[in-house]
Amino acid sequence: ELVNLNELVASVAEQFGPLAELEGHMLRVAMAEELKLTGDRERLYQLLVILLDNAVKYTPPPGHILITGAKQGGHILVTVEDSGQGIPPEDLPRVFDRFYRGDKARSREKGGTGLGLAIAKWIVEKHGGKIGVESTVGAGTKFSILLPVKWIKRNSF
Ligand code: ATP
Numbered sequence: 604e605l606v607n608l609n610e611l612v613a614s615v616a617e618q619f620g621p622l623a624e625l626e627g628h629m630l631r632v633a634m635a636e637e638l639k640l641t642g643d644r645e646r647l648y649q650l651l652v653i654l655l656d657n658a659v660k661y662t663p664p665p666g667h668i669l670i671t672g673a674k675q676g677g678h679i680l681v682t683v684e685d686s687g688q689g690i691p692p693e694d695l696p697r698v699f700d701r702f703y704r705g706d707k708a709r710s711r712e713k714g715g716t717g718l719g720l721a722i723a724k725w726i727v728e729k730h731g732g733k734i735g736v737e738s739t740v741g742a743g744t745k746f747s748i749l750l751p752v753k754w755i756k757r758n759s760f
Contacts, residue, residue, distance in 0.1 A: 604642065604643060605640075605641055606640055606641070606644045606647060607637075607638075608634070608647075608679065609634050609637055609672070611647060611648060611651065612634060612651065612672060616630060618652075619652075619655045619659065622659060623659055623668060626664050627664030628662060628664055628667065630668045630669075631670070632670045632671075633669065633670070633672075634671070634672040634673075635671070635672065635674065638672050638674065640679055640751070640752045640754065641754040642730050642754050643729075643730070646726045646730075647726070650727065651670070651683070653720065653723045654746050656719065657720070658685035660715070661685070661687045661744070662686060662687030662688070663688065666685060668683070668684070668686075669683075669684045670684075671684075674752075677752055678732075678749050678752065679752060680747060681748040681750065682747050682748070683746045683748075684744070684745040685744055685745075686742070686743040687743055689738045689739050689742055689743055690738040690740070690744055691705075691740055692738075695738060698736060699720045699721055699723075699724045701718060702717040703717050704717035727748055730750050730754050731750070731754055732748060733748070733749045734749075735747045
């Protein structure tokens with residue numbers, strides 16, 4: 604399936620815009636150019652929803668949330684960045700683990716199972732891509748996703 608990433612990001616941003624605004628955040632999208640890739644549209648949509656949902660949940664208002672997309676060789680680099688609470692360095696290697704939730708997430712009872720990022724990683728890997736995270740406590744978090752433009756589908760979801 605050929606997926607237009609600009610359209611996909613625009614529709615996720617449209618879905619989250621009102622919520623982000625209500626929470627007092629600024630949501631911005633910056634796509635370098637027209638980006639298309641072969642992939643599973645619904646799964647890629649779910650991936651963006653997970654990352655945006657987290658960005659909104661773990662950013663004290665008023666915050667900034669930025670989604671970017673750009674070509675990088677035969678790949679597309681998508682980033683989701685927030686100006687939120689950040690993730691302590693000792694927790695960073697575990698955020699993609701199933702059921703892992705940060706201390707603050709657990710104590711705050713914000714709701715959630717700790718499955719979001721494990722699912723996000725699974726979706727990215729099913730597309731032959733990679734997901735990484737950089738974060739600074741008190742400053743923000745940036746998720747980077749590298750997806751091949753041409754996806755060779757090996758097995759179904
Ligand atoms: P659910 O996925 O059900 O919403 P969750 O948000 O706790 O629950 P994940 O999405 O897997 O689970 O995230 C794991 C943990 O990583 C979170 O509990 C939180 O501590 C941390 N985390 C994830 N995204 C961010 C972010 N943007 N900023 C700060 N911490 C984050």
